[in-house]
Amino acid sequence: MTAILHERARRARERALIRAWEYRQRSYSKGVWYRLRRVLVEAAQAWIIDETDADRLETLGRVPHPVGRELEPPKRIFLLGEEESSMVRHREQVPVRLCSRLLNARSLLLVLHRGAEGASLPDVLNR
Numbered sequence: 001m002t003a004i005l006h007e008r009a010r011r012a013r014e015r016a017l018i019r020a021w022e023y024r025q026r027s028y029s030k031g032v033w034y035r036l037r038r039v040l041v042e043a044a045q046a047w048i049i050d051e052t053d054a055d056r057l058e059t060l061g062r063v064p065h066p067v068g069r070e071l072e073p074p075k076r077i078f079l080l081g082e083e084e085s086s087m088v089r090h091r092e093q094v095p096v097r098l099c100s101r102l103l104n105a106r107s108l109l110l111v112l113h114r115g116a117e118g119a120s121l122p123d124v125l126n127r
Helices: 002-028 034-040 050-057 102-106
Strands: 043-049 078-079 091-094 107-112
Touching: 034 043, 043 078, 043 102, 050 078, 050 107
Parallel strands: 078 107
Antiparallel strands: 043 091, 043 107
16 A cells, blocks of 8 residues: 555656646746737638748848747747738648647748738737
8 A cells, every 4th residue: 555655646746846847937938928829819820931931021021020039949920911921932831729830830920810910919919
């Protein structure tokens, strides 16, 4: 019986250590995961774009969202309307959620929901 209790206590300590590590990582991020999720809420579609298209968007005056620079490695995240997004040639659609494909991409194009193109995102996103 004692061996079972020792094993159970060891697993509980292990879970507590993992949970503490996760909370510490969230504290170090200073809210970037919240801001990234908030940006994803505004998106109807998400596309991985190549670096040449991202460079072209920047030369056309589109500014990447600041939350992308807070991630490591930094990402260029463009929020565009559906009409503007058609100018990007090389793109691969990914789910609009925190998944490995989206997080591993260097440049992202997020297509805003219809009608949200003219709306400005809340100030909390731009901190």
